[in-house]
Amino acid sequence: MSSVTSIASDAPASGRAQSSNGQAAAADERRLGIAAHQAFWLLRIAFTVAPILFGLDKFFNWSVDWPDYLAGWVNDIVPGSGQDFMYFVGGVEILAGFLVLFAPRIGAFVVAAWLAGIVVNLLTVDPPTYYDIALRDFGLMLGALTLGRLALAVVPARKSGVLPDRPW
Secondary structure, eight states: OOHHHHHHHHSOOOHHHHHHHHHHHHHHHHHHHHHHHHHHHHHHHHHHHHHHHHHHHHHHOSSSOGGGGSOHHHHHHSSSOHHHHHHHHHHHHHHHHHHHHHOHHHHHHHHHHHHHHHHHHHHHHSTTTTHHHHHHHHHHHHHHHHHHHHHHHHHHHHHHTSSOSSOO
16 A cells, blocks of 8 residues: 555544545635736736837847847848848737737737747857857746646636636
């Protein structure tokens, strides 16, 4: 007999013990729901603000000269200059941020796909020059996928009244 089975069989079988275990399980489930709801909002805010700010930066190149991060093969297939393409990229990022804000169940997966494209681009720019940034963006992609998964659970739970509109 495994230790898990022996521990379970040692538990008292009275109605009172089962009731308190049910209450404890319900309390644990509630705390887990609140934690998931808070994580959802934290990621939702981050994946709204970051794409909008980085999208705006594509128009002004405040933090970096963005066309330098564009792989040559991408630059060859898009019309116009690298900076022209960065204007398009900035617009998409701004729209993706607003999509996360207003429709997180869709927007999170759009941002994840967009980040996957950025990772592919960075891996092919000048290997291995941007591998560190590609790894960072891969981590961001995983965060966006996590937001999408949470959105698929949290949004319906909020709409049905299981969770409040806000976790605070």
